[in-house]
Amino acid sequence: MAQNKKLKSLSGIIALSPSDQILFNKIKDIIRNSYELFGFEPTDTPVIDRSSVLLAKVSPDTEKEIYKFQKGNNDLALRFDLTVPFAKYVVFSKNDINFPFRRYEIGKSFRGERPQKGRYREFYQCDADIISKNNLSFLNDADIINLIYKTLINLDIKNKFIIKINNRKILLGFLKDFTDKTDKVMLIIDKLNKISKKEAKKQLKALNIKDEDIEKIFNFIKLSKGNNVLENLRTFNVNNSLMQDGVEELSTVISYLKDLNLPESHYEIDLSIVRGLDYYTGTVFETFLKNDKEIGSIASGGRYDNLCDLYGNEKYPGVGMSIGLNRLFYALRDLKLIKNVDYSISKVLILPMDKNRISYSLNLITKLRENNINASIFENEKNLKNKLEYANKIGVPYIVIIGENEENNSNYTLKNMKSGEQFILNIDKLIKKLS
Amino acid sequence: MAQNKKLKSLSGIIALSPSDQILFNKIKDIIRNSYELFGFEPTDTPVIDRSSVLLAKVSPDTEKEIYKFQKGNNDLALRFDLTVPFAKYVVFSKNDINFPFRRYEIGKSFRGERPQKGRYREFYQCDADIISKNNLSFLNDADIINLIYKTLINLDIKNKFIIKINNRKILLGFLKDFTDKTDKVMLIIDKLNKISKKEAKKQLKALNIKDEDIEKIFNFIKLSKGNNVLENLRTFNVNNSLMQDGVEELSTVISYLKDLNLPESHYEIDLSIVRGLDYYTGTVFETFLKNDKEIGSIASGGRYDNLCDLYGNEKYPGVGMSIGLNRLFYALRDLKLIKNVDYSISKVLILPMDKNRISYSLNLITKLRENNINASIFENEKNLKNKLEYANKIGVPYIVIIGENEENNSNYTLKNMKSGEQFILNIDKLIKKLS
Numbered sequence: 071m072a073q074n075k076k077l078k079s080l081s082g083i084i085a086l087s088p089s090d091q092i093l094f095n096k097i098k099d100i101i102r103n104s105y106e107l108f109g110f111e112p113t114d115t116p117v118i119d120r121s122s123v124l125l126a127k128v129s130p131d132t133e134k135e136i137y138k139f140q141k142g143n144n145d146l147a148l149r150f151d152l153t154v155p156f157a158k159y160v161v162f163s164k165n166d167i168n169f170p171f172r173r174y175e176i177g178k179s180f181r182g183e184r185p186q187k188g189r190y191r192e193f194y195q196c197d198a199d200i201i202s203k204n205n206l207s208f209l210n211d212a213d214i215i216n217l218i219y220k221t222l223i224n225l226d227i228k229n230k231f232i233i234k235i236n237n238r239k240i241l242l243g244f245l246k247d248f249t250d251k252t253d254k255v256m257l258i259i260d261k262l263n264k265i266s267k268k269e270a271k272k273q274l275k276a277l278n279i280k281d282e283d284i285e286k287i288f289n290f291i292k293l294s295k296g297n298n299v300l301e302n303l304r305t306f307n308v309n310n311s312l313m314q315d316g317v318e319e320l321s322t323v324i325s326y327l328k329d330l331n332l333p334e335s336h337y338e339i340d341l342s343i344v345r346g347l348d349y350y351t352g353t354v355f356e357t358f359l360k361n362d363k364e365i366g367s368i369a370s371g372g373r374y375d376n377l378c379d380l381y382g383n384e385k386y387p388g389v390g391m392s393i394g395l396n397r398l399f400y401a402l403r404d405l406k407l408i409k410n411v412d413y414s415i416s417k418v419l420i421l422p423m424d425k426n427r428i429s430y431s432l433n434l435i436t437k438l439r440e441n442n443i444n445a446s447i448f449e450n451e452k453n454l455k456n457k458l459e460y461a462n463k464i465g466v467p468y469i470v471i472i473g474e475n476e477e478n479n480s481n482y483t484l485k486n487m488k489s490g491e492q493f494i495l496n497i498d499k500l501i502k503k504l505s
Numbered sequence: 506m507a508q509n510k511k512l513k514s515l516s517g518i519i520a521l522s523p524s525d526q527i528l529f530n531k532i533k534d535i536i537r538n539s540y541e542l543f544g545f546e547p548t549d550t551p552v553i554d555r556s557s558v559l560l561a562k563v564s565p566d567t568e569k570e571i572y573k574f575q576k577g578n579n580d581l582a583l584r585f586d587l588t589v590p591f592a593k594y595v596v597f598s599k600n601d602i603n604f605p606f607r608r609y610e611i612g613k614s615f616r617g618e619r620p621q622k623g624r625y626r627e628f629y630q631c632d633a634d635i636i637s638k639n640n641l642s643f644l645n646d647a648d649i650i651n652l653i654y655k656t657l658i659n660l661d662i663k664n665k666f667i668i669k670i671n672n673r674k675i676l677l678g679f680l681k682d683f684t685d686k687t688d689k690v691m692l693i694i695d696k697l698n699k700i701s702k703k704e705a706k707k708q709l710k711a712l713n714i715k716d717e718d719i720e721k722i723f724n725f726i727k728l729s730k731g732n733n734v735l736e737n738l739r740t741f742n743v744n745n746s747l748m749q750d751g752v753e754e755l756s757t758v759i760s761y762l763k764d765l766n767l768p769e770s771h772y773e774i775d776l777s778i779v780r781g782l783d784y785y786t787g788t789v790f791e792t793f794l795k796n797d798k799e800i801g802s803i804a805s806g807g808r809y810d811n812l813c814d815l816y817g818n819e820k821y822p823g824v825g826m827s828i829g830l831n832r833l834f835y836a837l838r839d840l841k842l843i844k845n846v847d848y849s850i851s852k853v854l855i856l857p858m859d860k861n862r863i864s865y866s867l868n869l870i871t872k873l874r875e876n877n878i879n880a881s882i883f884e885n886e887k888n889l890k891n892k893l894e895y896a897n898k899i900g901v902p903y904i905v906i907i908g909e910n911e912e913n914n915s916n917y918t919l920k921n922m923k924s925g926e927q928f929i930l931n932i933d934k935l936i937k938k939l940s
Contacts, residue, residue, distance in 0.1 A: 163522060419544070
């Protein structure tokens with residue numbers, strides 16, 4: 071129908087079906103509970119802020135994607151991630167915050183980009199950050215990586231993902247010896263899983279990098295995968311102090327991961343991981359599903375020691391990670407990695423057989439809810455078959471049938487919708503059975 | 506500092522302090538759990554939609570408040586409530602929905618109005634709706650009112666609120682006998698708690714209502730409060746069939762509330778409640794805190810039988826309610842109606858006394874989290890006093906102190922931060938104590 075076409079949301083803005091929404095929210099709950107297990111506190115930063123605040127440090131490419139508008143005399147924008155509003159929050163609320171501050175935020179961000187697989191205009195991010203004043207121990211880098219591990223384990227996808235870890239200082243130090251366009255070179259390296267080696271070479275050449283140095287870069291990245299990376303790097307001819315720092319930091323983080331008992335099957339060093347965003351200063355990491363690399367990283371982050379410099383003069387080193395929930399949801403659903411969940415919020419549905427049974431039914435529903443049993447009621451003029459059909463469709467595990475007999479005998483017919491078993495019970499036994 | 510001034514959010518857009526945020530989220534959780542107790546399923550409608558969808562039926566006053574912008578060729582807007590996006594969702598997703606559909610949504614809406622007490626530019630609404638196809642029993646109106654009651658009871662404010670209930674058909678039928686400007690008259694009546702009687706008279710006169718009819722209106726509203734309203738209305742000379750329908754519907758809803766065991770101390774009929782929004786067609790209700798009427802209604806709603814007409818030809822009668830969470834939060838906090846909550850997300854904070862204790866500490870934290878104990882770690886170079894200060898500030902109930910002695914003896918010093926008690930425990934006893 072033509073009218074419905076007009077109702078279609080913009081592409082990249084999703085409204086899930088009711089059953090998908092329940093699944094989505096269960097994933098969101100698992101993520102939240104994992105973050106709280108690690109002692110992260112909730113934050114909730116504004117969606118709308120002044121453009122001058124949100125756009126303080128964005129690349130022209132990102133700026134094109136941002137939703138901007140005017141209201142009154144204010145130039146406003148919608149947040150495009152949860153990190154920038156958080157950096158502002160830290161500086162603005164520093165007197166209310168106890169540092170180190172472990173915070174999480176699960177909320178929507180907005181980017182008006184042309185949507186493609188795994189990209190959305192309106193999307194949920196689940197961020198966790200630890201931020202401190204002046205100093206922040208590297209055990210926090212490890213604990214954030216550990217949080218990714220634990221969250222994905224809690225989502226029941228053990229052995230199905232790998233966290234790839236690096237430290238930007240290593241590559242940066244390495245590159246500094248033969249180019250001053252390190253940022254641009256790192257952006258090209260960041261795209262290595264998307265563009266061909268040939269294309270990368272072309273782009274590096276355009277930056278006036280010599281052929282022999284391009285070879286060096288590729289060799290360096292190639293050499294730097296697997297379990298011996300740290301040893302290789304130490305034996306490498308490292309004179310650059312930035313690179314030395316990076317190797318030491320990475321080595322410290324890896325040793326903490328071992329202390330945290332993170333199984334080595336679930337992480338690896340990968341020196342090609344640099345992260346596109348230029349606010350990262352040290353540790354960086356991305357997470358890939360083993361059977362779908364196309365979808366890109368499902369959990370990424372790193373250390374940002376200077377981000378708050380945008381908004382003040384004090385030093386607030388931080389480390390954080392973000393899970394793209396929409397992307398993760400579709401990946402888990404489509405790869406059938408998520409176990410079937412119970413699709414009903416109600417545990418029991420009450421079915422009065424006719425209008426005269428409503429009073430008795432409403433009495434019951436209050437008693438059930440007082441006992442913390444999720445209960446709803448379905449009343450229509452139609453026959454039992456029609457009522458049972460509805461119960462089946464919403465996937466409720468139990469129904470209570472209330473007819474004249476039940477009311478006259480002060481009892482209830484309980485039916486288990488999976489097994490088909492039926493019981494005639496008084497109120498106490500009914501509550502016990504459903505609790 | 507000048508820089509910090511620029512960082513200040515727009516007025517009416519709040520970012521809570523960490524401890525307030527924890528309190529805010531606990532209230533949000535109680536609301537969500539109450540909605541799920543009643544079998545409502547989660548929905549999550551888009552924040553951004555086409556202006557043509559969101560503005561399909563808004564008054565010019567509301568339209569002024571809406572955030573509108575262009576991106577590419579699209580005229581877009583931010584949602585200003587959760588009802589309009591839901592109506593669209595119902596029509597667009599009707600094939601995925603099992604009717605009657607009980608749904609809730611807790612999310613932000615946006616209005617660029619001049620903020621005043623209890624009004625925000627960016628605000629949380631907690632909506633619950635029941636929507637059906639063709640017919641919807643009045644027991645749903647009662648269950649929605651019941652949900653307001655139960656949610657506020659779960660928020661621990663028994664005896665501190667009153668739900669005021671009406672049916673728009675009553676006043677509408679009454680007014681139709683002597684004016685055809687019923688909508689405008691009802692808007693004036695809606696403002697009766699904000700404007701003086703004199704001002705109301707002036708506005709009614711401006712609509713060409715005769716003096717004697719204005720008196721009639723005031724008498725009608727005055728008469729129609731308290732426990733005998735329904736009887737009064739029946740003995741009233743009611744010839745208007747719309748008014749008769751309203752009286753019967755209201756009477757049915759009230760009788761269902763009694764069946765649901767809603768205590769009469771928590772609700773009353775009040776014929777002056779009409780709700781400003783003109784999509785309501787029958788039952789309407791608002792909720793007031795007894796010791797702060799200034800703040801306005803904290804939970805309101807009603808029946809809307811024709812809202813989905815905006816987007817299609819089929820009939821989807823619905824009834825719903827909305828809690829304004831920001832307003833409720835400040836009211837509960839400022840009136841000290843909310844019990845002190847535990848302000849720490851972590852149950853235990855681990856304090857390694859020096860860098861050499863980090864490995865042993867990280868081993869412990871993984872074990873605690875495997876046992877579902879919320880745990881975090883604080884490592885800095887400073888002395889014990891400094892570490893304890895941090896623990897006190899974040900309000901964590903337990904700390905574990907790890908020094909050389911503890912590690913050498915494979916045990917842990919646990920301290921209860923409230924009682925001051927200390928215990929030296931092995932891992933099994935520590936986990937048991939904290940579980």
